[in-house]
Amino acid sequence: MKILVLNGPNLNMLGIREPGIYGSETYRDLLEKIAAHAQTRGVSVDFFQSNHEGALVDRIQEAYGNTDGIVINPGAYTHTSIALLDAVKAVGIPTVEVHISNVARREPFRSVSYIRAACVGSIIGHGTDGYLEAMDLLIERSHEK
Ligand code: DQA
Secondary structure (H helix, E strand, C coil), rough: CEEEECCCCCCCHCCCCHHHHHHHCCCCHHEEEEHHHHHHHEEEEEEEEECCHHHHHHHHHHCCCCCCCEECCHHHHCCCCCHHHHHHHHHCCCCCECCCCCCCHHHHHHHCCHHHHHHEEEECCCCCHHHHHHHHHHHHHHHHH
């Protein structure tokens, strides 16, 4: 099984950006944690981070036909991007949305998620462990089929 882990804008700043909200783990720490988890689960994992909406759309399209699941934290594009919603719908790859912080308990604009409508699950407010939970959800789902 091959899982693509996508991160949107400012997630490359993990560990530096608002540590009170997003914690002190860096983006590199996150990738290492996900890679280690993937190994224990026997799945392969690809990573992509961009601050650009179109680059994220391109990467989702590139996953078509070669990827079994997507874990995506779209960052602020969660709350604005119909293009990301459409990209996930277009490729039809099971996708789980992740948010490190509890977006439901922050500013009201963070409660809106466009991409959620195309996702098989959402893991919200579990810190970076949410990425691992999202992977497990995709793996379990693939075993059900
Ligand atoms: C985030 C929440 C978003 O509102 C924010 O814009 C982010 C990160 C999270 O992981 O909690 O960049 O997706």
